[in-house]
Amino acid sequence: MKQRTFANRSALPSVIVPPLRWLFFALPLAFLAVLYFYPLLVILVYSFAEAGKARSGLATLVADRYYVDVLLFSVWQALLSTALTIAVGLPCAFVFARYDFRGKTLLRALATVPFVLPTVVVAAAFQALLGRNGVVNAVLAPLLGQSYLIDLQGTLAFILLAHVFYNLTVVLRIVGGFWANLDPRIEEAAVVLGASRWRVWREVTLPLLMPALGAAALLIFLFTFTAFGTVLILGGPRFATLEVEIYRQAINFFNLPVAAALSLLQVLATLVLTIGYTRFQERVALPLDLRPQATLLRPVVGWRRRLLVGAVVGVLGMLLLPLLALAYRSITLEGAWSLHFYHLLAENRRNNYFFVPPLTAVRNSLVFAAATTFLALVIGVPAAYLLTQRQRWIRTVFNPLFILPLGTSAVTLGFGYLITLDEPPLNLRTSPFLVPFAHTLIAFPFVVRAMLPVLRGINPRLREAAAVQGASPLRVLWLIDVPLVTRAVLVGAIFAFTVSMGEFGATLVLYLPDYPTMPLVIYQFLGQPGLENYGQALAVSTLLMLVTTIGFVAIERLRIGDIGEF
Amino acid sequence: MTGEQAANTLTIMSHDSFNLSADVVAEFEQSNNVKLQFLKAGDAGTALNRALLTKENPLADVFFGVDNTFLSRALDANAFEAYAPAGLDTIPAELKLDPQNRLIPIDYGFVNLNYDRASDLFQGMNPETLKLEELTDPKFKGKVVVLNPASSSPGLAFMLATVDYFGEDKWLDWWQQMRQNEVVVVDGWETGYYTNFSGSSGKGPQPIVVSYATSPAAEVAFSEGKLTEPPTGNILPPKGSFRQIEFAGILKGTPRLELAQKWMDYMLSKRVQDDIMPQMVVYPVLPSATIPDVYQKFAPIPEQPASLDPAIIAQNRDAWIQEWTRVVLR
Structure with a gap:
């Protein structure tokens, strides 16, 4: 019997007795049922309830060529964004995976910071750097006798640039994290056998990386496919994704049938994509000899490596420049250094009822983020293990389901919450507890996707070998799974933390003035004119970056027992 | 938990730009022995749609922030209770756009x-x-x-x-x-x-x-x-x-009708109306309300x-x- 359980691709369930195991697997399913399927179904039914509404809503989509264009644009810009992000991210992921250099943890943390910033703030940062009156134009344009050289606002290029800026960290962490555990001796063997560098890359490294690359690409695609703020604010009103159009229909025209029809289209498109992805993933999954990273890291020696690492650090530096521009503006007043705006934050000079002391906002953000990280792991870890079950049907059915929330309109789902979570025992719609739940819905797919390539890559023979040497199932789990999976779980945790700090899914819930978070305070300041408001908005944005960076570094330094750095 | 169940809590739903002074809120709470609960529901359009979507089981007792471009959507949905607050007769007629007084002008x-x-x-x-x-x-x-x-x-x-x-x-x-x-x-x-x-x-x-x-x-x-x-x-x-006029109204089905009416009275009182320009940077509807000097000078x-x-x-x-x-x- 023992033999059979060890042939399982996943160790964890085999150490838990069957009833407990199903309870473990039921967690993500119950979560999705209550916070995703139930509200979504009810709002769709509600929107289509009146006779003929479903037909008229769906007919609008078919009749108007415009909606076809919107769908095509959503897909097109998402494909471009994904390809670009991976092209820029892969070399960076390689350097982070294989080399050891000073400031690595900090740089990796900084690369994740863009993820948490409100789009309005990112727009302001890019404008300060690349706008018509921005630093780059101010320096370059006079040299060529022009008033400005670059004007990105309102272009597709700006949307793509922002998408790379936001999503680079997904490649860096998910592909980089996986890469770090790949045994380089496979590649070295190929080189010894006389393969060229290009051939080693194409025939050895790339196939080995495929599962992680696929997971990262899927996440980036869905994030950009449902892009809202970047398209609306940076691209301007000439561009529209399905998500933007759903918002317009639901909010500005209160045309729920058309909004619901568009949401349905968006969910279906996501479903088709994820089913395709699941098939692809089944093909590329290979058991690998994953190893703890510490044994594989190389120091930076030789000019070629120095050049490579330098280039990657340079690329990341370029991406971080807009952030520095923001921070710089927040600590200057009339051209001189000043912490004035930070002092102002702590004062309620106008005796405003909704005044938020900065520490309260920091604390609320951190509490919500910690709760989200915990919940996302509680939901995400069982979900990932469920997807490594032997039964093919389980993988086929649940793989797409666990990613669907990322491809669903937040506006629509948020309306669903209002009309479903309104009575005991689920009277959550005005509860602060809904906030981490809503964030978790978007965060847990990241945990699943970060873990899956690693779980599937664990060579079953490693477990068998451990068992043959007399290790108990629990000991096998501890010896084999835990060290390799921990890093992936940490990557997932970082994304969960990020998603919550950046208030993804904020449109799902109502804003409770009793529990304000940092992004909401930023929006409050940006709601009125004046230097005082602008300066304080930048100061809170800088605080948000700072707190998030510290949070990342803290999570990365977490240690479990004697398991060191991976 | 929030005020959906609590008997002595009055819930006010608004768009995100709603603002008042702390002592103005405290004064109402003390004189009526009530706790005010605020619920910010997004920009003007989002907040209104959320209120209308939940009219069968309202999230709040009072809604603030319907403007004249959304007025018809709000009135057609039949979600507001008619009530003429004290002081309504001193408000200029051109600002009162709902003859049935379901939505009352507060600022513009x-x-x-x-x-x-x-x-x-x-x-x-x-x-x-x-x-x-x-x-x-x-x-x-x-x-x-x-x-x-x-x-x-x-x-x-x-x-x-x-x-x-x-x-x-x-x-x-x-x-x-x-x-x-x-x-x-x-x-x-x-x-x-x-x-x-x-x-x-x-x-x-x-x-x-x-x-x-x-x-x-x-x-x-x-x-x-x-x-x-x-x-x-x-x-x-x-x-x-x-001219954008912002209205407030009592949401139908509130179990705290009397308190809600008191709040509506308060919104038109000089106490709140004086607070509107400095806190929300819009003009109060009450002609006798005080406007700070800087706005008198530069915001005619x-x-x-x-x-x-x-x-x-x-x-x-x-x-x-x-x-x-x-x-x-x-």
């Missing part, structure tokens, strides 16, 4: 173009009286920022001003010409004002933006004492601004705003937005 503002006084574009002219048709001149090519009426309520307000300014048959021609003159369209006020407008602290590239008549004064009020004169000014030709009420019958707005709102989108964006 004007949406119009602001200009950057430091820009050399306006040399040799008086930008304060600049006519909208002059903006199609090549001189202003790429210099004007407007807000998308399909996603921004001041954007919609300005679009409605142009309907009245040029007339229902001509307004789209002007927008067509503005498009040729490379008018910049952005999604919302924050982007337009802080990212694009050169007169704001964001120091963007364009010197003309759609904003409010109170914005230049607010630049002084929120300047940290650095400014005594606004860095920006209002472009206010006759009919070149749109436009003499001749555009006027459009709310019924006509209700009838044409969506179609006009679609037309505008076709002409300006597609």
Whole structure:
């Protein structure tokens, strides 16, 4: 019997007795049922309830060529964004995976910071750097006798640039994290056998990386496919994704049938994509000899490596420049250094009822983020293990389901919450507890996707070998799974933390003035004119970056027992 | 938990820009032995839709922040209770748009173009009286920022001003010409004002933006004492601004009707009305309310705003937005 359980691709369930195991697997399913399927179904039914509404809503989509264009644009810009992000991210992921250099943890943390910033703030940062009156134009344009050289606002290029800026960290962490555990001796063997560098890359490294690359690409695609703020604010009103159009229909025209029809289209498109992805993933999954990273890291020696690492650090530096521009503006007043705006934050000079002391906002953000990280792991870890079950049907059915929330309109789902979570025992719609739940819905797919390539890559023979040497199932789990999976779980945790700090899914819930978070305070300041408001908005944005960076570094330094750095 | 169940809690749902002084809130709480619970539900459109969607099982007792462009949507949904608060008779009749008093005017503002006084574009002219048709001149090519009426309520307000300014048959021609003159369209006020407008602290590239008549004064009020004169000014030709009136109403089905009515009385009292300009930077509806000096000096009420019958707005709102989108964006 023992033999059979060890042939399982996943160790964890085999150490838990069957009833407990199903309870473990039921967690993500119950979560999705209550916070995703139930509200979504009810709002769709509600929107289509009146006779003929479903037909008229769906007919609008078919009749108007415009909606076809919107769908095509959503897909097109998402494909471009994904390809670009991976092209820029892969070399960076390689350097982070294989080399050891000073400031690595900090740089990796900084690369994740863009993820948490409100789009309005990112727009302001890019404008300060690349706008018509921005630093780059101010320096370059006079040299060529022009008033400005670059004007990105309102272009597709700006949307793509922002998408790379936001999503680079997904490649860096998910592909980089996986890469770090790949045994380089496979590649070295190929080189010894006389393969060229290009051939080693194409025939050895790339196939080995495929599962992680696929997971990262899927996440980036869905994030950009449902892009809202970047398209609306940076691209301007000439561009529209399905998500933007759903918002317009639901909010500005209160045309729920058309909004619901568009949401349905968006969910279906996501479903088709994820089913395709699941098939692809089944093909590329290979058991690998994953190893703890510490044994594989190389120091930076030789000019070629120095050049490579330098280039990657340079690329990341370029991406971080807009952030520095923001921070710089927040600590200057009339051209001189000043912490004035930070002092102002702590004062309620106008005796405003909704005044938020900065520490309260920091604390609320951190509490919500910690709760989200915990919940996302509680939901995400069982979900990932469920997807490594032997039964093919389980993988086929649940793989797409666990990613669907990322491809669903937040506006629509948020309306669903209002009309479903309104009575005991689920009277959550005005509860602060809904906030981490809503964030978790978007965060847990990241945990699943970060873990899956690693779980599937664990060579079953490693477990068998451990068992043959007399290790108990629990000991096998501890010896084999835990060290390799921990890093992936940490990557997932970082994304969960990020998603919550950046208030993804904020449109799902109502804003409770009793529990304000940092992004909401930023929006409050940006709601009125004046230097005082602008300066304080930048100061809170800088605080948000700072707190998030510290949070990342803290999570990365977490240690479990004697398991060191991976 | 929040106030949905608590008996001595009055819940007020609003858009995100709602603001009051702490002691104004405390005074009501003390004199009525009640706890006030605020629920901010997004921008003006989102908040209203959320209120309407939940009218069978309301989230709150009172809703604040329906403006005159959304008035018909709110009234048609039959979600508000009729009540004439004390002091309503002192409010100018032109601000009371619902004869049944289901929605009561609380404040109002004007949406119009602001200009950057430091820009050399306006040399040799008086930008304060600049006519909208002059903006199609090549001189202003790429210099004007407007807000998308399909996603921004001041954007919609300005679009409605142009309907009245040029007339229902001509307004789209002007927008067509503005498009040729490379008018910049952005999604919302924050982007337009802080990212694009050169007169704001964001120091963007364009010197003309759609904003409010109170914005230049607010630049002084929120300047940290650095400014005594606004860095920006209002472009206010006759009919070149749109008056946005904000209403509040009692949500039907509230079990705390009496308290809700007291709150409505309070919203029209001098205590709250005095607080409206300094906290929300809009004009209070009560004529006797105090306006701080800086707003008296730099935020005069436009003499001749555009006027459009709310019924006509209700009838044409969506179609006009679609037309505008076709002409300006597609």
